[in-house]
Amino acid sequence: xxxxxxxxxxxxxxxxxxxxxxxxxxxxxxxxxxxxxxxxxxxxxxxxxxxxxxxxxxxxxxxxxxxxxxxxxxxxxxxxxxxxxxxxxxxxxxxxxxxxxxxxxxxxxxxxxxxxxxxxxxxxxxxxxxxxxxxxxxxxxxxxxxxxxxxxxxxxxxxxxxxxxxxxxxxxxxxxxxxxxxxxxxxxxxxxxxxxxxxxxxxxxxxxxxxxxxxxxxxxxxxxxxxxxxxxxxxxxxxxxxxxxxxxxxxxxxxxxxxxxx
Numbered sequence: 001x002x003x004x005x006x007x008x009x010x011x012x013x014x015x016x017x018x019x020x021x022x023x024x025x026x027x028x029x030x031x032x033x034x035x036x037x038x039x040x041x042x043x044x045x046x047x048x049x050x051x052x053x054x055x056x057x058x059x060x061x062x063x064x065x066x067x068x069x070x071x072x073x074x075x076x077x078x079x080x081x082x083x084x085x086x087x088x089x090x091x092x093x094x095x096x097x098x099x100x101x102x103x104x105x106x107x108x109x110x111x112x113x114x115x116x117x118x119x120x121x122x123x124x125x126x127x128x129x130x131x132x133x134x135x136x137x138x139x140x141x142x143x144x145x146x147x148x149x150x151x152x153x154x155x156x157x158x159x160x161x162x163x164x165x166x167x168x169x170x171x172x173x174x175x176x177x178x179x180x181x182x183x184x185x186x187x188x189x190x191x192x193x194x195x196x197x198x199x200x201x202x203x204x205x206x207x208x209x210x211x212x213x214x215x216x217x218x219x220x221x222x223x224x225x226x227x228x229x230x231x232x233x234x235x236x237x238x239x240x241x242x243x244x245x246x247x248x249x250x251x252x253x254x255x256x257x258x259x260x261x262x
Contacts, residue, residue, distance in 0.1 A: 020231045026171035027224035029217045031096040036217060038082060038092075040210050045075040046136060047202050053140035069140070076133045083125065103228070121167060124160055131156045147188075147195075149205045154185035157209075173220030180212040 049072035056065035082088045135152045138144040144152065161178035187194045188204070196203040
């Protein structure tokens with residue numbers, strides 16, 4: 001029987017500290033929550049403007065239609081600016097540090113936080129915004145029914161979110177967002193009872209986007225609390241000295257890059 005195939009750690013094993021430090025760093029989601037709030041407000045503005053545009057087009061109200069289209073474009077450009085602006089990044093970073101307070105700053109080496117996203121991934125992010133703006137315009141001019149807006153969104157957003165999760169090497173919690181969002185689109189196409197009524201049609205796109213995102217973020221935050229509790233319990237004990245500091249997953253020091261500054 002090969003007992004080396006199954007990992008076991010003794011109390012105070014420093015490899016356990018590295019293991020839970022990595023899990024804690026991967027699951028700190030407050031920064032995502034802060035971005036979620038800002039983006040939700042801007043996307044709501046785009047959605048409301050798109051709905052007003054559609055109503056004005058159907059009723060032949062030219063002035064309201066023109067104003068709604070301009071508002072929708074301005075809201076979309078504001079969202080683009082917020083996504084790429086250094087000022088917005090610094091604002092999110094400051095709010096995140098304030099909310100974490102005494103926990104300090106944690107960096108996870110696997111996510112390469114000091115490096116910007118590659119050009120191709122940034123381009124896909126810009127394409128995501130353009131894709132949804134195109135969908136809003138098609139709905140406004142009655143080329144596409146608003147009933148299909150969420151599946152239209154999921155066709156681009158689900159693979160995009162998966163790419164982001166893989167590239168940034170986020171924790172298990174991050175997979176909840178694209179998986180649930182994609183399954184919701186399938187449920188709508190199959191006419192399963194997950195749809196809001198006509199009067200609340202806008203919620204069929206807003207609720208899945210932000211609802212599943214919030215579920216993923218809160219799941220990660222709760223797991224980070226558990227990981228931090230485990231980490232504190234380990235560091236309170238007596239830590240034996242090891243000559244060979246192997247990583248908990250048997251990899252050549254990949255997880256040794258996790259750093260905590262507090």
